[in-house]
Amino acid sequence: MTEPRRHGAQVLAVIAIGGVLGAAGRYGIGLALPTPASGFPWGTFIVNTTGCLLIGILMVFIVDAGSAHRLARPFVGVGILGGYTTFSTYTVEAQSLLASGHPELAFGYLFGTAAAALAAVAIGVTATRALALPPDRRGGPR
Amino acid sequence: MRWRSRLTDEGDHDEKGIDVTLLFVCLGAAVGAPTRYLTDRFISSRHDSLFPWGTFIVNVVGSLLFGVLVGAATHLRVPVEAMAAGGIGFCGALTTYSTFGYETARLVEGGARLVAVLNVVASLTAGFGAAVLGYALGKIL
Numbered sequence: 001m002t003e004p005r006r007h008g009a010q011v012l013a014v015i016a017i018g019g020v021l022g023a024a025g026r027y028g029i030g031l032a033l034p035t036p037a038s039g040f041p042w043g044t045f046i047v048n049t050t051g052c053l054l055i056g057i058l059m060v061f062i063v064d065a066g067s068a069h070r071l072a073r074p075f076v077g078v079g080i081l082g083g084y085t086t087f088s089t090y091t092v093e094a095q096s097l098l099a100s101g102h103p104e105l106a107f108g109y110l111f112g113t114a115a116a117a118l119a120a121v122a123i124g125v126t127a128t129r130a131l132a133l134p135p136d137r138r139g140g141p142r
Numbered sequence: 143m144r145w146r147s148r149l150t151d152e153g154d155h156d157e158k159g160i161d162v163t164l165l166f167v168c169l170g171a172a173v174g175a176p177t178r179y180l181t182d183r184f185i186s187s188r189h190d191s192l193f194p195w196g197t198f199i200v201n202v203v204g205s206l207l208f209g210v211l212v213g214a215a216t217h218l219r220v221p222v223e224a225m226a227a228g229g230i231g232f233c234g235a236l237t238t239y240s241t242f243g244y245e246t247a248r249l250v251e252g253g254a255r256l257v258a259v260l261n262v263v264a265s266l267t268a269g270f271g272a273a274v275l276g277y278a279l280g281k282i283l
Contacts, residue, residue, distance in 0.1 A: 019175020023170070027230060074179070087269055121243040
């Protein structure tokens with residue numbers, strides 16, 4: 001294989017392996033925190049918010065610090081965290097809550113997850129910059 | 143949800159105690175995650191815009207497909223393996239919340255607040271709408 005082609009194959013392979021690991025983690029949390037009928041889907045909520053916290057932390061090391069291995073972003077960011085978090089389970093759970101006659105829970109879950117997940121990314125980025133970057137670079141990437 | 147309780151309550155272990163459902167989840171995710179990456183690259187290379195079209199499209203398409211599966215399971219015998227591989231594994235890994243959250247934060251940090259708000263509103267509206275539409279389609283399959 002040529003060099004770029006081998007690189008592309010490596011990237012796809014680590015994304016697939018990372019995706020499997022992340023999805024297995026999500027499945028495990030789903031088993032540990034099963035959603036009762038017409039209840040708030042805490043399992044998916046926790047998966048998506050912790051995944052967002054972790055991507056905030058990871059991307060400071062990859063983008064701001066620039067110190068990560070070239071496969072770190074595809075493996076951890078695209079693979080593990082992408083496979084771990086999910087948008088489809090989230091929207092289908094909200095749909096199911098609405099269909100079962102719980103609109104307040106459906107929309108509370110929809111907007112509550114978005115607010116918590118975006119806050120989690122911001123906390124991950126800000127805290128990691130404060131702890132891991134030298135003072136002159138904490139404002140973000142140049 | 144019926145498919146959820148079937149997946150979680152029965153345990154679905156084989157003689158050696160391996161969670162067979164987990165194997166199907168992994169199988170689906172092994173395809174879903176690279177499909178998300180390739181779709182994002184394909185779309186990004188054709189759209190020179192700030193709006194994260196790649197993530198938006200995988201999230202909406204994944205919501206539609208999962209909705210169809212869950213809708214179909216209300217009246218058809220959808221095997222638990224198909225739900226695990228196709229729904230939790232493939233659709234779960236095809237879609238992402240972490241990239242959606244990170245891309246939104248980057249837009250805010252880069253000063254594109256309007257695009258960031260648009261991304262959140264459009265993703266939630268279109269994703270939820272796709273799940274509702276998919277479920278309705280699945281029910282009449």
